[in-house]
Amino acid sequence: MDLSVIVSTYNKEEWLEKVLWGYTQQDFRDFELVIACPEGFEPDADIFDAAEDRCTIVRDPRQAVRGVDLVVSDVWASMGQEEEQAQRERAFTGYQVDDALMAGAAKDALFMHCLPAHRGEEVTASVIDGPQSVVWDEAENRLHAQKALLELLVASAPK
Numbered sequence: 001m002d003l004s005v006i007v008s009t010y011n012k013e014e015w016l017e018k019v020l021w022g023y024t025q026q027d028f029r030d031f032e033l034v035i036a037c038p039e040g041f042e043p044d045a046d047i048f049d050a051a052e053d054r055c056t057i058v059r060d061p062r063q064a065v066r067g068v069d070l071v072v073s074d075v076w077a078s079m080g081q082e083e084e085q086a087q088r089e090r091a092f093t094g095y096q097v098d099d100a101l102m103a104g105a106a107k108d109a110l111f112m113h114c115l116p117a118h119r120g121e122e123v124t125a126s127v128i129d130g131p132q133s134v135v136w137d138e139a140e141n142r143l144h145a146q147k148a149l150l151e152l153l154v155a156s157a158p159k
Contacts, residue, residue, distance in 0.1 A: 032056070036064035038091040061095050065104045072112045073097045073122050089121070098124040102132060110134050114142075 033055045035043065042048070042057055058064050065071055076088040076095075102111065111123075111133045119125045128135060 034058060034064040034068065036061040036095065038095070041091065061097075061101055062104055065101055065109075068105045068109060070110050070112060071097055071102060071105055073117075074114060075116070075118055076122050092122070096122060096124065097127050099126055099130075102127055102130075108132075112138050115139055 031054055033051070035055065035057045036059065037057065038059065048055060048057075076092045077085040081088070097111065102109065109132060111127055111130070113123060113128060113133075113135045115135055115138075117123055117128055117135070119128060127133060
């Protein structure tokens with residue numbers, strides 16, 4: 001399966017670094033990660049370099065979504081970055097995932113967001129609530145993974 005991904009409003013360095021690290025530990029023959037982000041918001045160079053044969057950074061989100069199967073976004077300012085909100089809004093202007101941007105992706109492309117989302121900021125309501133969005137499935141899967149982790153930790157705790 002040839003899977004392409006765009007992280008159109010990337011700002012969580014730790015998240016992307018984990019994705020790229022995971023890539024270096026696996027054999028993803030048909031995986032391409034296209035990261036659209038403003039200058040200054042790139043992933044850590046050491047981690048990116050380990051996966052650069054399948055990862056590309058671009059500045060134009062329209063270029064990044066061209067024909068992709070999956071569009072992934074995140075908030076522009078995370079918890080603890082509230083003081084940077086205005087600066088990040090300026091930097092990410094033009095990176096909002098809207099219907100026009102999704103139209104550039106593959107016809108059956110999916111949209112993911114780790115939630116919570118800021119509707120009208122990094123993603124429009126029509127995209128996050130639309131038929132291509134799988135954000136609730138993504139959240140449900142994360143819930144089950146976290147429950148399994150809790151069970152493992154509780155079961156292995158010293159008595």
